[in-house]
């Protein structure tokens with residue numbers, strides 16, 4: 363079983379959009395592929411009172427995978443704030459054991475599990491009197507390798523540089539970078555591609571234009587980004603360096 367974490371430089375940079383295209387490519391190539399997001403905030407309440415997990419719904423529709431929405435995301439919140447705050451507001455704190463169990467189940471069922479982050483790498487998932495953990499803790503505990511999604515435009519160099527430096531400080535492997543909303547021939551975007559590689563030492567594996575219907579990389583390259591899951595990856599919430 364192989365896994366890959368889709369991390370963003372920030373919220374709204376296109377992690378879900380990219381995840382949808384990744385799952386689409388895996389699915390079209392006959393791979394048994396699943397999507398997972400530990401906590402999803404900012405979702406629409408339907409007329410029956412339930413919450414529609416928006417990111418999961420987008421990925422399912424884009425890719426055509428048959429995995430149920432419920433299996434994709436154990437914690438879904440209505441409030442459009444960081445998951446730790448949404449959980450406080452809505453009175454439904456994330457239990458580490460629950461996300462671990464949901465993730466373990468997917469890993470036991472599928473060959474390729476693609477995990478989407480909430481916000482950027484340091485996004486808090488829970489912070490209260492009882493306990494505190496972040497997205498980075500989940501990534502570390504599962505020994506996930508990352509693919510970084512960043513906007514192609516102005517400001518991205520600092521975001522990409524800081525995120526890559528943090529991942530390196532935690533020994534979290536960064537497999538590649540995707541620049542989203544990329545305009546070929548745009549001087550700034552073309553230079554950002556070059557500078558992202560120089561600042562991080564990591565290749566920009568794809569430049570995704572607005573409205574892209576497919577990921578412009580081969581299935582072989584995509585599969586090569588995934589890393590094998592360790593036998594007993596987790597011994598609880600990790601201690602930070």
Ligand SMILES: Nc1ncnc2c1ncn2[C@@H]1O[C@H](COP(=O)(O)OP(=O)(O)OP(=O)(O)O)[C@@H](O)[C@H]1O
Pocket residue numbers: 370372373374375376377378379380417479480481542543570571572573574
């Ligand atoms: N290349 C693209 N072409 C067209 N629309 C895009 C593209 N990338 C992102 N979008 C749209 O921009 C919005 C934000 O993107 P997306 O939801 O993927 O961000 P995100 O990083 O997953 O955010 P979050 O932190 O909330 O999970 C969405 O409406 C998405 O469909």
Ligand SMILES: C[C@H](N)[C@H](N)CCCCCC(=O)O
Pocket residue numbers: 373374402403404441442443444445480481482484485486
């Ligand atoms: C609601 C939003 N779209 C995301 N799902 C959550 C983003 C959390 C960002 C936290 C932060 O870095 O300040």
Ligand SMILES: [Mg+2]
Pocket residue numbers: 377378379417478
């Ligand atoms: Mg998303």
